[in-house]
Amino acid sequence: MSPPIQLRIPATYMRGGTSKGVFFRLEDLPEAARVPGPARDALLMRVIGSPDPYGKHTDGMGGATSSTSKCVIIGKSTQPGHDVDYLYGQVSIDTAFVDWSGNCGNLSTAVGPFAIANGFIGKERLPKDGVFPVRIWQANIGKTIVCHVPIRDGQVQELGDFELDGVTFPAAEIVLEFMDPAEEGEDGGALFPTGNLVDELDVPGVGRFQATMINSGIPTIFVRARDIGYTGTELQLDINNDPAALARFETIRAHGAVRMGLIKDVSEAPKRQHTPKVAFVAPATDYVASSGKHITAADIDLCVRALSMGKLHHAMMGTCAVAIGTAAAIPGTLVNEAASGGQRQAVRFGHPSGTLRVGAEAECREGQWVVRKAIMSRSARVLMEGWVRVPAS
Incomplete structure (x- = not known):
């Protein structure tokens, strides 16, 4: 019987806002994990170190909190007018479960820098110095996010003097625009699902x-x-x-x-x-x-x-x-x-x-409240890049 082996998967560990997560390019995942299903969930849980009855994530990349038990998959966008598709998985700490039901607004901040650094944006489109708006399709909820990434000498500018409460060190400011952020629903219930403000x-x-x-x-x-x-x-x-x-x-x-x-x-x-x-x-x-x-x-x-x-x-x-x-x-x-x-x-x-x-x-509008967009400033930084290893089984 041959000894077990570990898979070696390209990955980037990033902070986005007040969260951290493991970022993957869709094309780098094992073939079975490139589509939704048990294989993808099993892979991401093993990367994070879940389920962990000790609640520590000692044998994985997770930090045993909701802010640090996260994975992101980025691919070339399937939507017109967008640069990348962004899929977010919230990994449960102590149960065998990955929740795909929503977005992570904090890690949305890191999607733009990741997309630029990993070649999803052609270099000819980037300014030498300035700000580049990465258009992101948030695939979990079917919404557009525009991530305004600062550029210096044609590269993502990560360091700066923008301070974000909840993050120890300052970094470069990234402005996020969440376009039409209300989730779809029944008539009269898209923004307020019951139709009532209270x-x-x-x-x-x-x-x-x-x-x-x-x-x-x-x-x-x-x-x-x-x-x-x-x-x-x-x-x-x-x-x-x-x-x-x-x-x-x-x-x-x-x-x-x-x-x-x-x-x-x-x-x-x-x-x-x-x-x-x-x-x-x-x-x-x-x-x-x-x-x-x-x-x-x-x-x-x-x-x-x-x-x-x-x-x-x-x-x-x-x-x-x-x-x-x-x-x-x-x-x-x-x-x-x-x-x-x-x-x-x-x-x-x-x-x-x-x-x-x-x-x-x-x-x-006609008695119904709608929201066009929401705007906030966050920051993001690459913490580590290379390969993450998980048992092939």
Whole structure:
């Protein structure tokens, strides 16, 4: 019997926004993994090191958090007017599961630089110095993202003085435009799946409270912090060290997913871990971020805390930031209420690691709200490039 061997697959380990992931070119994957299915899922789980009952990802590239258990597949675009197709897989940490139901807004930032560095953009199209708009087709949700990548001497400029709360070191600023970010749905339900700006949820073990449920960037359930016993200034350990609290949030998420039409029964929620997100909002107030930075009410318009893959996020998911910006722009939502009401095109919110500004262009057409695009700034950097190894079996 011949000894087992390892596959050697070209890959790049990248930070995008406040997340990290393993990036692959579609053409570099083993043939069986170039199409959706069990072979692709098995490969990505083994790359990350899942499922890991120890919750450490010691034998893989993952970081055992929702922000670092991610894989990205990039290919030449199949869509007219786009440069690349971008497919994102959120790998579960302790179960054998890859969730393909949504996008990662943070890693979207790294797709543009990866596309340029890996030859998806002809060199003749790139400026010697300036900014190049990479047009990305987000294949998970069928949406366009424009990633404005800074170029220096014909190469991606990674370093700079742009500071992003939740990331330790500064880097070059990358502006992202999420075009028409509302997910498709039934008539009247594309942006607000129930047709309402605010709904009432009655969740067993939690109670009855109001929620804004929106499909923009990523399906998100917003609730008032005070309605579920919080202030909106909580940090990760305040929530993540409380198993009962995490169970309540998961129950909220499951029941909200049913109301949003994402699943038919709450029993299906464990197989759709990536979406929807749950976030709680509160009016602007002073607090101390996880870095020790003092955030004052004057610095922000509101406070937001969001959960991803069952845990409070250390900063803010990029796609959830799109949902925050969109909801803040629409009078009558709980997010807009927390931001003191009125119509606005941009909002700065406080999250556990600091603050983030996001803009959104929303308008009411024939009684229905639509959003044209959402805009935010992030940064990205290559951390390692070469080959990742996984057992051939």
